Amino acid sequence: MNLSSQLQRHFGFTEFRPGQKEACQAIVEGRDTVVLMPTGAGKSLCYQLTGVIRDGVTLVVSPLISLAKDQAEALREHNQPTVVLNSTRTAKQIEKARQRISAGGVKFVLTTPERLQKTDICELLCEVGVGLMVVDEAHCVSQWGHDFRPDYLCLPAVRQRLGNPPLVALTATASTRTLDEIRMSLRLSQPEVIRTGIDRPNLALEVRRCYSAEDKLAQLRQALEVEGVLERTEPAIVYCGTTKTVDQLSHALGGLRYHGRMRKAEREAAQEAFMDGPPAVMYATNAFGLGIDKCDIRQVIHVELPGSLEAYYQEIGRAGRDGKRSRCTLLYDPNDIDLRKMFAGGMVEASKIMTAHHTLVRGVEEFGEAETVALSKLTPISPLGRGALKSCFQLLSSRGIVAPAGRGRWRLIDRDMDHAVADRLEESTRVRSEDRQVALREMVEFAEASCCRWEILREHFGVNAAVSDVHCLCDHCGAQVAVGA
Template identity: 40%
Template sequence: MVPHGHAPTPPSTLDQARAVLRRHFGYPDFRPPQLPAVEAVLSGRDALLLLPTGGGKSLCYQVPALLREGLTIVVSPLISLMKDQVETLDRRGVPAAFLNSSLGAHDVADRMARARHGALKLLYLAPERLDADRTLTALRDIGIALLAVDEAHCISEWGHDFRPSYRKLGTIRERLGGPQTVALTATATPSVRQDIVQQLALRRPKIVVGGFDRTNLTYHVARAPSPRDKDAAAIAWLRRADGPGIVYAPTRTAVERVAAALVRGRVRAVAYHGGLDSALRQRAQDAFMDARAPVIVATNAFGMGIDKPDVRLVVHHAMPGTLEAYYQEAGRAGRDGAHSTCVLLHSVADRRTHEYFIAAAHAERRVVVRVWRALREAADATGRVSFDVDTLVARLPPSLGERPIGAALRVLEASALCTVTPPALGRVWVRLLATPARIRRELIGVRTPERRLLRAFWRLAGHQVETGAVFDLSDLPSVHGGPMGIVPLLERLAAQQFVTWVKRGAELRLDSRRMTEPVPPVDWLALDRRRRAEIRRLDAMQGYAQTRHCRRAFVLRYFGDPDARPRCGACDRCLGTT
């Protein structure tokens, strides 16, 4: 597809790409795995690019994006990841921006205007944002030169990080006019690759496998039955390391506990996880990046998009649930090509933890049916449910559990029986308590903005605001200051009982044509297949931890790498150090 308002861009050459690489990114040339990947994108063909963690996947679409007319859309799963990438591109003089839920309506409108006027080359979005009708229509009108799908394994239900929102990207691509599409991932087995191609409907795609073997990495597994044993082993490995280290822990609580244990063991470490406020997270990341703290203890989100090439040691304090996840996280060591070490601290209890999460994530049939019936009872004729997700959880028996209820909702959503609309930024329920006479008498002078706000609510909802109405604060006139300006006004009004208000959570709506079904028409066999696939991935991860043979060969065979050899001479099994 040719973007609106642009003539077709002539095919670029590899020499032109090298010039852009040097000018904007400071590298003299592409690495060997990147060369066929960049050539595939420059040719205008759809492509599936599999490069190992640290292999420079982003450059394979960023450089071609700078060589063609029009806008490149990048689908990215994490707010932190797209923010880091855009900040890096800005420093290098590349016009890029992101759209996500952290932005107000004014910022979103400004960035869309820049895209419309050709002032952006790359625009990063989460798949949920791209699926929104307003965003999709605007981007289709602008015209998309290239669609890049990062972390493309999220598309596949056979992948290790399946996300239903990614599953819609094939339809979204079609609605965008079928632009050239490149899918990128560091971890995809042959069956996952096939699913990515099928779900995105890639046309005669060029598939580039950059080789999964990171020859500078040495793999070790250390048996550590208890948390105390793991702490001691981590401290021993970190003291021997000749450079920065990352310790991955499975939960926020574990991150805090392990970081404290390392500090007690005289290892300078900082903690990083999503439960910390943004200032503390940034402080921890900066301390690690600047070498003031040589060790960072983090959940698995840390490392995506972080440009720290000299990490010499990655320690997994607990076994991940999949070999894909382990290989991706361990691969954050040694991105500069120097020798580095990856250590898995293993105990039998690690598997039981993952079995619990798999059971909770795959709702039992009885839970799905119970949730379905609760939604049917509360739905009106159009399918709109009279309460949000939080209220649903509160209404159902506590014995069902919040996680299984969430899993049941995902099943209903994936079966097109229910839609769960994420809470919009600034979506609130407001009920007017004060009389018009009191409003006129008290909201005067410096309080005039509050009276204007109540008048705006009345214009939108009329008498309904007296019993309660839902408003999107982003839709109110800009003179009120958007959500950030309105919330303080609401808080003052509520404190003096002019109004009562609450933020609205995710909204629920059933397919009105299928609401009469007492048992939801769900493909139960497919659900069971997905559950068994997760168990198989867990089996593979445990197989890696317990193998008596070459660990590198085990990983390469799992990913279908044709260069797998029986022995590497560098892992603990081959070296005889286990």
């Protein structure tokens, strides 16, 4: 197959960007594929072109609603029939989309991992056939999958229910450790790994040492000021470690705010104001930014230490997407390490995992239909709370012992579970906790380093340390850059 002619026919491009053709070739041939490309390098085209070429529907799992919306609009612009199934759709819109899928009139279906678990989308897609499954922003499997978005752990079970189509994992960055976890968590079979580098030569990286909360606030104000005033002429994002810090800084310095404890309408209004309103500062937790395609963000500032170099790189990657010089500042106070150590816990005891399994066995016997039962019926008969019960089920799902059955129901696959399995799952959560501790130490070393910061990132992500043709803009390499120059 001539991929170049297909590219021009369906998307109007005359040539591939670096890495795209190799990725498309592997996907067309039906191989599991991991695509590691920096922001703006064209990762999405790798699944879009191959999704058009391959038979069947392409299922795209995206972490954020805004990301799915942008990608759906891009596909429709190229006359590719696409539907989005998430919480923003009305019942009427969902039913219309279902009818289109059933009639074979849809090529791309974009949804979230939670939606796949809570509804019968899988059953609907099985009827029409899925030719390709895509996990966008695949680092979330590692970064969020065991904490904030545990439904990511159920994706292998979803894939199995769909008949094990080839799977494509897309991300801007992954260290060797994160790549291994993506492979394991998604159960990829000898995947082809396409990696094109991480350099963003227009980003000026700097770390400013702070010695107190007052000092940090003063340095933040200084970093945000333009000619001595805080009034913005260009957009900026200030990342905070907690919702409390977001609220405090937005109140003290003025600007927009975004975090998970705000009402949905407030978050949407803040995002819309940042994207389409006059230039502003957005104070946010890491809940903001993934999938935000705003090209003219001139500053990204971290007021607290990110949990890992992966998280740091993803977040600074939102700056300077138009290729113009932009500044990325980390305000580093060693006292922030204690906050990150608190977030780095999370081991699940084997006894709780066994209890969750016993609860499902009992629930199936009492309430089950076809070996499935609703979580709402299990919570009253379990000593575990609803959240702990669901988390344990998701861990068990990652080993194929239980599986999400849609509409909040869980399927019991193996009635007999040896305690050794629970011990291994406990050990896996302990190892992940230790990995987070290692990631934190690497982030501290980056903040305290006295050498080229881009060189540290290249080494961490396993990228060839070839010197860039563009002079490095990090603070240690001595470049003095005016923001927006």
